[in-house]
Amino acid sequence: MRYPPGVSQSDFDRAVRQFESSIGAEWVFTDEADVDLYRDAYSPLWGEEEEKIPSIALAPQSAEEVQSLMAICNEFQIPVYPVSTGKNLGYGGSAPVLTGSVVLDLKRMNRIIEVNEENAFALVEPGVSYFDLYNYIQEKGLDLWIDCPDPGWGSLIGNSLDHGVGYTVNPYRDHFEAHCGMEVVLADGDIVRTGMGALPNAETWQQYRWGYGPWMDGLFAQSNFGVVTKMGFWLSPAPEAFCSGSVQVMRYNDVHELVRITAKMMYSGILNSNAGVQSPMQFAIGQNPEMQERYERANEEDIRILDEFARSNNTPFWSSQFKFYGPREIVDSSWEYVKRQFADIDGVRYQDQESLNFPMSYEELMQTADENHLGVPSMSVFQLGNRSNFNPAGTNGHLGFSPVVPMTGEAVLESNKVLVRVLREMGGNTVFNVPPYSYHQRTFTILVGFTVTRDADTNRKTREIFRELVKVAAEHGWGEYRTHTAFMDDCAAAYSFNDNALLRLQQTLKDAIDPRGIISAGRYGIWPKHIRDTEGKGVATIKVSKEKEGDSNV
Amino acid sequence: MSRSFLFLVLALVSCELFAQVGDRAHGKEVYEHWCSSCHAPGARKHPGTSALEFIYKGEKSGVLEERLDLTPELVALFVRNGVKIMPPFRKTEISDKDLLDLGAYLSPQR
Numbered sequence: 001m002r003y004p005p006g007v008s009q010s011d012f013d014r015a016v017r018q019f020e021s022s023i024g025a026e027w028v029f030t031d032e033a034d035v036d037l038y039r040d041a042y043s044p045l046w047g048e049e050e051e052k053i054p055s056i057a058l059a060p061q062s063a064e065e066v067q068s069l070m071a072i073c074n075e076f077q078i079p080v081y082p083v084s085t086g087k088n089l090g091y092g093g094s095a096p097v098l099t100g101s102v103v104l105d106l107k108r109m110n111r112i113i114e115v116n117e118e119n120a121f122a123l124v125e126p127g128v129s130y131f132d133l134y135n136y137i138q139e140k141g142l143d144l145w146i147d148c149p150d151p152g153w154g155s156l157i158g159n160s161l162d163h164g165v166g167y168t169v170n171p172y173r174d175h176f177e178a179h180c181g182m183e184v185v186l187a188d189g190d191i192v193r194t195g196m197g198a199l200p201n202a203e204t205w206q207q208y209r210w211g212y213g214p215w216m217d218g219l220f221a222q223s224n225f226g227v228v229t230k231m232g233f234w235l236s237p238a239p240e241a242f243c244s245g246s247v248q249v250m251r252y253n254d255v256h257e258l259v260r261i262t263a264k265m266m267y268s269g270i271l272n273s274n275a276g277v278q279s280p281m282q283f284a285i286g287q288n289p290e291m292q293e294r295y296e297r298a299n300e301e302d303i304r305i306l307d308e309f310a311r312s313n314n315t316p317f318w319s320s321q322f323k324f325y326g327p328r329e330i331v332d333s334s335w336e337y338v339k340r341q342f343a344d345i346d347g348v349r350y351q352d353q354e355s356l357n358f359p360m361s362y363e364e365l366m367q368t369a370d371e372n373h374l375g376v377p378s379m380s381v382f383q384l385g386n387r388s389n390f391n392p393a394g395t396n397g398h399l400g401f402s403p404v405v406p407m408t409g410e411a412v413l414e415s416n417k418v419l420v421r422v423l424r425e426m427g428g429n430t431v432f433n434v435p436p437y438s439y440h441q442r443t444f445t446i447l448v449g450f451t452v453t454r455d456a457d458t459n460r461k462t463r464e465i466f467r468e469l470v471k472v473a474a475e476h477g478w479g480e481y482r483t484h485t486a487f488m489d490d491c492a493a494a495y496s497f498n499d500n501a502l503l504r505l506q507q508t509l510k511d512a513i514d515p516r517g518i519i520s521a522g523r524y525g526i527w528p529k530h531i532r533d534t535e536g537k538g539v540a541t542i543k544v545s546k547e548k549e550g551d552s553n554v
Numbered sequence: 555m556s557r558s559f560l561f562l563v564l565a566l567v568s569c570e571l572f573a574q575v576g577d578r579a580h581g582k583e584v585y586e587h588w589c590s591s592c593h594a595p596g597a598r599k600h601p602g603t604s605a606l607e608f609i610y611k612g613e614k615s616g617v618l619e620e621r622l623d624l625t626p627e628l629v630a631l632f633v634r635n636g637v638k639i640m641p642p643f644r645k646t647e648i649s650d651k652d653l654l655d656l657g658a659y660l661s662p663q664r
């Protein structure tokens with residue numbers, strides 16, 4: 001058995017016996033082979049000193065069991081790291097930030113407590129996945145849609161607590177924004193309900209978000225202030241129809257109008273889903289060193305030549321894809337209305353894409369361009385980094401660098417130039433590169449996916465580039481919306497206004513709410529007081545047994 | 555170690571756990587819950603199938619359920635270790651009993 005840092009062996013042995021009597025020995029995983037299943041399968045630290053390894057794992061099946069486990073952890077000051085479905089691949093998987101933490105695996109708490117069709121909401125436990133909720137709604141024939149992230153096996157609670165996102169309509173696609181009401185177990189085992197849930201016999205816990213007094217829910221996302229045991233989510237009534245199409249503009253400088261109008265359509269609620277801006281010329285430019293140089297410099301002369309280059313390729317410089325959900329008449333007329341807004345851009349082209357009427361059978365939905373955009377969970381996104389002709393050796397996963405930039409043409413150009421330059425100069429090993437996309441309502445997020453390997457030198461280099469990107473992005477005023485556990489301190493440090501006043505406030509709250517500092521130490525850069533100033537606190541004190549070193553993959 | 559060598563070696567070993575007979579009907583449920591989203595027929599939407607079609611190029615089926623050479627030992631090895639972008643599964647997801655049944659379901663009936 002491995003031991004957590006800062007806890008004596010005899011105390012930990014006693015605690016383990018108490019865990020066992022509280023939830024049953026079967027659900028206390030102390031065997032190293034069992035605990036290794038909690039390693040981050042996509043870890044960019046794999047097999048190195050700094051890799052984040054849990055000591056043991058606990059799997060309670062009710063909020064009451066969570067309460068009793070937390071009380072034990074609090075008594076012995078044992079670091080504990082809750083996960084819901086633990087599928088946060090690309091951002092840390094099911095491994096803790098602080099090596100040696102005990103993982104509190106909530107997968108077994110998988111009850112769908114209520115799905116209300118009339119008021120369109122669900123109340124779920126942490127182990128409920130998007131697949132589970134989707135299947136439940138289908139089996140019951142409810143007239144509701146869920147909004148899911150690309151991978152269907154994650155949880156509504158884990159995903160939203162990390163500010164995860166999906167692809168249907170506002171406000172459902174920003175998953176934390178779509179939640180309403182929480183139940184949270186605190187470090188000492190106390191249990192609270194937020195919003196209207198604080199009212200015994202509350203009748204509007206999942207309908208009225210703010211409750212009475214200060215709104216507390218924000219404290220529990222991207223943080224380490226409690227263990228969420230229930231959460232409500234707003235769902236969308238199933239729309240009648242969907243259509244999508246793209247707008248393409250021909251010149252470099254057209255990006256400004258393209259983005260300005262897109263943003264206006266979004267803020268007016270006419271466009272109510274994600275949209276992005278990409279360059280169909282990107283590949284041709286990247287293949288041509290002269291054009292790449294001109295693209296990165298972009299003076300007047302360069303732009304004239306780049307426009308000429310695009311014209312000779314008969315390829316638009318930029319394009320944006322739009323999606324509409326709602327009644328047939330409304331989606332069709334919204335798309336026509338949106339097209340008209342771009343009519344003044346010289347040479348603009350439009351392309352109608354999908355036009356669908358619901359309900360559709362599951363088989364039909366799986367034939368569409370992207371079922372996730374139609375509220376159908378799947379795993380098709382794992383084609384990213386998969387073995388293929390382009391990538392015969394495959395990858396061991398990816399790591400996402402995801403800064404938030406303004407929704408302006410200028411930011412699209414500038415962020416692209418700046419990030420591409422860092423990647424080119426440092427030789428970044430990327431598996432995908434999602435151009436500016438409105439994962440959130442009023443901003444673009446850029447997503448650079450680095451390949452993760454089982455080779456420590458390659459991963460070390462990737463980490464170096466990642467850190468440089470965090471730094472350079474911050475100099476331009478762009479911060480990450482979410483990050484991998486390996487970079488939590490780096491990203492937190494970038495949010496440094498007034499001598500890191502925000503982090504200092506978060507630390508003050510941490511010390512008050514979790515005074516013994518046991519929950520998810522280090523998450524989002526928030527460390528408990530007793531190890532806040534310890535050098536190398538994030539680094540392993542635990543070694544993986546010899547045969548497990550290197551590639552545990554086949 | 556090459557993939558085919560691994561298959562050969564594992565086909566020859568038999569450990570005590572797998573001497574027990576798994577419940578194939580339950581194994582199918584486990585498969586449908588945890589595996590078919592990546593391993594069902596249709597490479598476009600199923601990354602497991604797509605990768606295995608790429609690896610075997612017609613020499614074996616890319617669909618796990620159609621394979622004739624899987625054994626419970628092999629299934630267990632991949633499920634508990636993962637391979638490439640397929641992560642391992644924890645015991646709260648697939649218990650040892652589930653794994654035994656899954657192995658029985660994916661192995662050709664003897």
Ligand SMILES: Cc1cc2nc3c(=O)[nH]c(=O)nc-3n(C[C@H](O)[C@H](O)[C@H](O)COP(=O)(O)OP(=O)(O)OC[C@H]3O[C@@H](n4cnc5c(N)ncnc54)[C@H](O)[C@@H]3O)c2cc1C
Pocket residue numbers: 082083084085086087088089090091092093094106126149150151153154155156157158159161162163164165166226227228229381382384520523
């Ligand atoms: C190919 C690929 C595509 C992806 N696409 C998307 C995408 O489209 N959108 C997206 O959002 N993500 C995406 N991801 C990232 C990730 O897989 C999902 O966000 C996933 O839903 C997160 O895992 P989870 O739901 O199991 O959360 P968990 O791993 O359970 O939770 C995440 C973290 O939140 C905290 N936490 C979880 N539960 C609790 C709790 N009950 N109490 C307190 N703290 C808790 C923990 O710190 C935990 O580590 C993608 C990943 C991959 C590999």
